[in-house]
Amino acid sequence: MKKIAVLAGDGIGPEIMAQALKVLTALKLPLEFEEALVGGVAYAAFGHPLPAEVVELAKKSDAVLFGAVGDFKYDNLPRYLRPEQAILGLRKALGLFVNLRPAICYPELTAASSLKPELVSGLDLLLVRELTGDVYFGQPRGKRISPDGVFAGTEEGFDTMRYAVPEVERIAHVAFKAAMGRSKHLVSVDKANVLETSQVWRDTMIKVSKEYPEVTLEHMYVDNAAMQLVKAPKKIDVMVTGNLFGDILSDEAAMLTGSIGMLASAALNEKGQGLFEPSHGSAPDIAGQNIANPLAQILSAAMMLRYSLGMEEAAVRIENAVKKVLAQGYRTGDIRSEGCKLVSCSEMGDAVVAAL
Numbered sequence: 477m478k479k480i481a482v483l484a485g486d487g488i489g490p491e492i493m494a495q496a497l498k499v500l501t502a503l504k505l506p507l508e509f510e511e512a513l514v515g516g517v518a519y520a521a522f523g524h525p526l527p528a529e530v531v532e533l534a535k536k537s538d539a540v541l542f543g544a545v546g547d548f549k550y551d552n553l554p555r556y557l558r559p560e561q562a563i564l565g566l567r568k569a570l571g572l573f574v575n576l577r578p579a580i581c582y583p584e585l586t587a588a589s590s591l592k593p594e595l596v597s598g599l600d601l602l603l604v605r606e607l608t609g610d611v612y613f614g615q616p617r618g619k620r621i622s623p624d625g626v627f628a629g630t631e632e633g634f635d636t637m638r639y640a641v642p643e644v645e646r647i648a649h650v651a652f653k654a655a656m657g658r659s660k661h662l663v664s665v666d667k668a669n670v671l672e673t674s675q676v677w678r679d680t681m682i683k684v685s686k687e688y689p690e691v692t693l694e695h696m697y698v699d700n701a702a703m704q705l706v707k708a709p710k711k712i713d714v715m716v717t718g719n720l721f722g723d724i725l726s727d728e729a730a731m732l733t734g735s736i737g738m739l740a741s742a743a744l745n746e747k748g749q750g751l752f753e754p755s756h757g758s759a760p761d762i763a764g765q766n767i768a769n770p771l772a773q774i775l776s777a778a779m780m781l782r783y784s785l786g787m788e789e790a791a792v793r794i795e796n797a798v799k800k801v802l803a804q805g806y807r808t809g810d811i812r813s814e815g816c817k818l819v820s821c822s823e824m825g826d827a828v829v830a831a832l
């Protein structure tokens with residue numbers, strides 16, 4: 477029996493999580509689920525977005541299935557109490573430095589993509605994002621009275637962008653291994669023309685590339701990468717980048733697949749333990765209406781079966797069921813197209829269960 481920590485969170489989190497649980501339950505796998513509150517709902521109940529018990533639950537579980545956290549009503553809380561700290565805190569506490577975000581454009585969704593069908597048809601791009609370093613976690617950071625410069629004496633915010641060589645090495649190995657199993661072409665994204673952090677990143681990528689002579693390593697500045705993603709995304713197969721650039725580029729990549737509601741995400745540590753969540757947020761604008769797309773959450777559950785639980789066959793069953801419901805014409809509002817069968821969030825979950 478494998479133990480899954482189920483952390484649905486805020487906004488659409490509980491709505492999409494219910495669909496993923498429906499699908500997992502229908503597969504009759506040896507899984508037991510333990511639910512807990514995180515994010516804004518945990519702050520409201522316990523005064524903290526990530527209670528210590530939840531970290532313990534996550535650590536002793538075989539995997540974490542995460543929904544989404546956040547609500548604009550918490551925007552004025554200090555950073556350490558904001559709902560987003562739940563996901564950031566879990567990534568740090570579990571050492572989840574690998575983030576895999578596959579951007580796959582299913583044939584039926586080429587019309588829903590933000591790009592012309594010919595640019596995205598057949599798209600299957602893997603974004604490998606470093607997840608526990610960079611400006612997200614670098615110290616020092618804070619707010620202070622500016623000590624120098626033109627704006628000295630005024631309030632300023634500051635963060636520290638940093639990457640240590642071993643930190644880049646370990647994500648580089650993940651990315652090169654992924655490239656070895658695919659087209660043997662790796663694009664590393666940085667801003668080495670401006671940032672010291674990126675120079676360390678690039679030098680380390682070049683050093684690690686010597687261990688993978690079959691892989692062609694290409695470097696791209698992040699501004700160009702943002703452009704290439706919409707110009708010719710199929711020229712990119714595996715893309716590796718840091719935490720901040722990866723966050724931004726993954727939302728951009730999501731729109732090539734038709735919707736942010738299609739982009740699954742796996743966060744893994746050295747032991748293969750993982751947290752699985754859709755790449756999108758809590759979508760407060762559509763929460764409570766049963767209209768969110770649950771497919772990224774359902775596909776994240778499939779990634780959980782594959783990467784943390786060794787249940788490849790069940791993962792493939794879910795992915796095939798998703799392909800089937802799309803072929804059958806079922807669409808939530810975000811991926812609707814002419815002639816489709818427009819369904820609610822829960823109806824989409826039911827359709828996937830029926831298609832298993």
Ligand SMILES: NC(=O)c1ccc[n+]([C@@H]2O[C@H](COP(=O)([O-])OP(=O)(O)OC[C@H]3O[C@@H](n4cnc5c(N)ncnc54)[C@H](O)[C@@H]3O)[C@@H](O)[C@H]2O)c1
Nearest residue numbers: 544545546547563737755756757758759761762768769810
């Ligand atoms: N991992 C996470 O938990 C996570 C990720 C991103 C953002 N957030 C948080 O979520 C909150 C809202 O952030 P945001 O609005 O910038 O980003 P968002 O991803 O929540 O929403 C952006 C847009 O995409 C739409 N959308 C998102 N998911 C969808 C789905 N499954 N189906 C249909 N439409 C979908 C939303 O309706 C919205 O219009 C913020 O508090 C933010 O910090 C959390």
Ligand SMILES: CC(C)[C@H](C(=O)O)[C@@H](O)C(=O)O
Nearest residue numbers: 546560563564723755756757
């Ligand atoms: C909610 C936020 C902290 C998170 C991030 O920036 O990593 C989200 O945008 C994501 O992409 O998972």
Ligand SMILES: [Mg+2]
Nearest residue numbers: 723724727755
């Ligand atoms: Mg993001």
